Amino acid sequence: MSRHARLALAALLALLLLADQIFPPPLQARQAPQAQVVVARDGTPLRAFPDRQHIWRHPVRLEDVSPRYIEALIGFEDRAFWWHPGVNPWALLRAGVLWLQNGRIVSGGSTLTMQVARLLEPTPRTPAGKLRQIVRALQIELRCSKREILEIHLSLAPMGGVLEGVEAASRAYLGKSAQRLSESEAALLAALPQAPSLLRPDRHPERARAARDKVLQRMAGRWSASAIADARQEPVIAQPVREPLLAPLFAERLRRLQPHAARIESTLDAAMQQMVEQILASRLGILPPRVSMAALLIDNATLEVRAYAGSADFSDSERFAHVDMVQAARSPGSALKPFLYGLALDEGLIHSESLLADVPQSFAGYQPGNFQASFSGPVSVSEALQRSLNVPAVEVLERLGAPRFVSLLRRGGLRLELPPGASANLSVILGGAAVNLEGLVGAYSALARAGVSGRPRYLAGSPLVESRMLSEGAAFIIRDVLESGGPVARMVDGGIGSRRGIAWKTGTSFGFRDAWAVGVSDRHTAGVWVGRPDGTPNPGFFGANIAAPLLLDLFAGIDDSPPAARTPPPGVSSARICWPLGTRSEGLPATLCHQQRTAWILDDTAPPTFPDRLRSGPARLTDHRDPATGQRVRPGCAGGAMRAVEMARWPAALEPWLDPALRARVLPPSWTAACSSGEGGSGDGLRIVGLSNGETIRRAGDGPPATLRLEARGGEEELIWLLNGRQVGRVPARQAFTLRFAEPGSFQITVLDRAGQHDRVEISVR
Template sequence: MSWPHIRRQRLHGLLRRRRAWLIGLALLLALVVLDAVFPPPVPGRDAPHALLIVARDGTPLRAFPDRDHVWRHPVALSDVSPLYLAALEGYEDRWFRWHPGVNPLALARAGWQWLRHGEIVSGGSTLTMQVARILEPIPRTLPGKLRQIVRAVQLEAHYSKDEILGIYVNYAPMGGVLEGVEAASRAYLGKPARRLSHADAALLAVLPQAPSRLRPDRQPARARQARDKVLQRMAGVWSAADIGDALQEPVVAQTVRDPLLAPLLAERLRKEAAGRQRIDTTLDAQAQQTVELLLANRLAGLPPRVSMAVLVVDNETLEVRAYAGSADFSDADRFAHVDMVRASRSPGSTLKPFLYGLAIDEGLIHSESLLGDVPQSFGGYQPGNFQQSFHGPVSVSEALTKSLNVPAVEVLDRLDPNRFVAALRRGGLKLDFPKGESPNLAVILGGAGTTLEQLVGAYTAFARQGVSGKPRYTPEAPRVEQRMLSAGAAFIIRDILESGGPVGRAVEAGSGIRRGIAWKTGTSFGFRDAWSIGVSDRLTVGVWIGRPDGTPNPGFFGANIAAPLLVDIFSALDQQAPAQRTPPLSVRQEKICWPLGTRYDPAEEGLCQRQALAWLLNDTAPPTFADRLRSGEARYSYEVDARSGLRTTAECTDRPRRKIDAVRWPAALEPWLGGDLARKALPPAWDPACRRQSDPEAGLRISGVTSGEVIKRVRPDQDPVLRLEVRGQRGPVYWLINGRLAGHRPAHLPFIHRLSESGRVDITVMDEQGRFDRVSFSVR
């Protein structure tokens, strides 16, 4: 063969290869263009319209279906049982991991069966082809099959095998409105897909072949027959023993129902979904069920239109474990769709722990500082207590545990309402005031609004060394924390709320001491809101009960309606034994003395008229507040007759005298110093020779009854009636009977009182300058 001929052949070969390469390149470009022009369907086509809210363990809380009312529970392959994945591939597509989207042998077999029988006997579909049909419904015709093949090849080019399998796992039809293995497993079997047994896996693997005909809740016999076929096909993959056990299991499916836990939280999170298919929350499904059951058990004892709300927060993580925004989501008469976790309501007395804690941080008080629970006027504002009685001298611990109003207003008056509200805001608790209103003394008794959510977040500070936090509803929510109190003040207030403070702990009388729960109740004006907030080492729990429309509930207050529910929630959710807490280095216990309020000094034993063990912060023992009614120093001295011990002065006697160093109690408290304390605290009576000297109690007298008098009933069925008058005052006076406020009226009006009970009666009258008179008599 000549050389020119060889060259021509080589040239022709080169041209043919180049032509083939160009044709291949053109075909490839054409495929790329076609793929770009006709892309495969995108998974998650209904994502903006389908949403699942789940608990922290994946338990569905609430499902919001898509526009076709389909329930779909998104799940990752790693959260699906390997048994199900093995059954799926082993039964549906053994060569799934190897083929390019199409199995030629399976297609050839299906084509031969079609030619032989004149109809489609088996489709020869791979899992990838089934995913193509799921994403883009295609008619079961020859053109449809060809299009399905093309789509399958496209999917293989765009996605990995695991991604394709993940689409199938989430979108495979499972009967009725269910799609995906997780939705089917939860709905039919009541368990997550990661916990499927061999029998469960086989059942759910075969279900998409005929979802309506094989539904286990409606067709258990057919479902079992199909399941057993899958189990037998798994021989060689699963052990004979496992297959044998699975074949013995009956097919039992529960009725398909919408999941409905924490519905109002789900509604809230739905508005923040932003196109997501699934929102994982921090809720504990079991805790949520327990709380909702406890609320349901109380419904029968509540009047119409009364609702309840509960929020449970983990102290360490600030994650919410239970959220009940209303008492019963199905009861429209109880305003079921009004979320009272977020509603602004009057907090009643629930702000008092923060007031006393901030006052401790400011160095104004310690845990046993002397306060006065007596009728007082603060620039015209005259608070009273819930029970309309007064207790006289009380400590901070007693005032807080008994939720006394007058001492709280006194402390707030010293701290300043604006500073208090600003400090709460810095700590994450924002108060709502009516338009045009500013903070005033009423704020500590509920004269502003806040939410259960904010209160619970603020109360976590007592378990977190003074740092409060915003409740978190999703794992990705940021931690928002603020310093509410110092660690020392938080420790002191928690100890008071838990045990009554050092005195209460010493006698083991604290309400929460044995369970490690510090709690506070509150009731708003007019019985509109009943609150109870509690803190343990692990949880902070808040309870609100009332009418969402704000109408009163007479007789409903925090202690009798909200606190019992709080205790039940802690009993059910927190069985953890309380840890032994060590006071921070800034806190120590020391003896203090009343009325000065300072440390006990053995050298001044005579000035210490009552001792108490107190928590001190930063080694500071602030003195008792300055007297509001009487000027001058608390320390003073007077003279007594050296022989008689009666009070005297050089102006009224020339007999030997003795100087006495003494301390004054606040003038408003002197009427309340009974018995030995009064004899110890008040100076002795004046010597008869000095009757013209000013007596602190002079100028105010009760007329109508005398001390020591015995009043007898004329008839057993008729109560005596007293008509009392006061002398020495023209302004308003307070009338108290056995320590309980019985009237506040101008002095010129008589005070009428019916003596309905036998025994001793103490009647006190006091004006706003602290002057008083008291009579004690008996009724028989």
């Protein structure tokens, strides 16, 4: 080659390079707005959000697409794709000859790279347009690898209507990921870009079938004859194009967290999510209008969320469909009680059978009642938790301290929202604070995770956030009580309750506004909420009758494996304890051990029963008996020898609730005649005088409050007067006590003395 020719060639190349730099291919178009899709852990789309032009476009990588589709696409469109420089001269020559012969374009001769050029920069189907495609294809090949070029085509190829890319088409028409295409499906989708509108399988199945068969014919020699024959036999059936809508509120939440991500990979299990939504839908018929539901299910091992339903029905605006009640802060009712008793165990205040008083009581003016509007008298911690009794819970919280309880919950990862300007008080254990379902489920997971709670994880790569809620021993005891009733129930029913393997607790907020149920199994923790998002009460809707059945149905649907056998962790043991003292029974005589129970104890410690709130003095007292009659005597009135007897005292508030046989056995006997007269009693016990049971006291119109002068006979030393379980006064025996009633109502008046005697009347003030 001459020197001039070489210079001319160099100048031409330089000119081409300069033109290439001045007029680069529009590769930035591949960064066009993309549809967002939130997918389950197996890739199933949960919800998709189109781009601003309402185009469904899901960019994919080569490994996200079935190899069958890649083979069909290249085999049908561009067999020389892997070796040509962007243009196939033989294909162009053939297309030109056919054009001259027929007077029209019969075959475009386009390579996949040229098609990508047209996708990035649309051009008219003219010779000038074709020339522009050729130039752009060459430029693209200089800048991109074959893999990158193919991925652009996989993401942008028109697939009919508002669908672009093989993933969007596969999901919309076939209801599956492009990773799982059969030979027939791969051939069908490979043919679509030839004429997307005319070959849509949902509208023109016969045309689509003919186009598919044409692709299959071209694959002869690349696919086996049997595979092609089987593919031809498959019918072309496409589902109507519609937006995926599974866990819609969850998907919207993740979209807000990652607004710029094209594909958001969540932790949800698509099958579990469908099951949860179906169970919620099955309940809609029994719910009043405007009542919604929410459910959350997490995996205990990973804290990953497997199912998330923020509302009952996303299509029903009357049920506040778009309000996500998984995140809404609501009153939990009694749902915090397991943590109260667990933390009290860790603080050494109680064991599982500690004696508590389910009787009317006043705690510095706060007078809680039970949901059933009745009382049970002496109960254990296990019974109080299983039956969700309110007064015993407040009694334990008073000993633990409400501010400390709230602080310990926060340390364990559960934050309570208190009313504006309010501080923690005894009402928090009965729903006087707010939590959300997400936080409650994360906290309950501690019962199945050795006391460690965690924040539910929604994204596959999100960090693991854990907190120590309870000790491993306390978590074991609380779960055992909720699951089977504890050691006493195990002895009574053989542990039947534990065979289902679910420990759960309900809650009902004041006014029936919120019904809760949260539970754990070996593998999962789940929680449900039922109510009106606007806070309107639903009379008759409470946790046990509306939320608990829903929760148990969820567990039945997802966790049917038998529970694993559990053994107490280090620090937990069983021991025989005594009521009323609450301590171990070993070495205690019958006078100090009125009832024996089997308890779970923590760290080999059996704490005693709480100090008497009404009566001061030690839990043990010593009196003297006449050896002949067994009656009580004292120095100065005893006619002969005396026998000292040490007795255990029941809390004064519980003595009126003991059954007659137990009272006769455990309370001090009557005084001898010689000693009783010295106390002003008749030997017939303590009695309220001047006021009969069921009496009605009438006020004088709008005059001053009704005033009663209360007197009792037969008491010893000091009398304690109670009004509706609240102490209102202490006076010496034989002294009257005046009580005023500012408001009408029904009242229970009780009098106690230090010897355990009591009397009670119920009156009405009108």
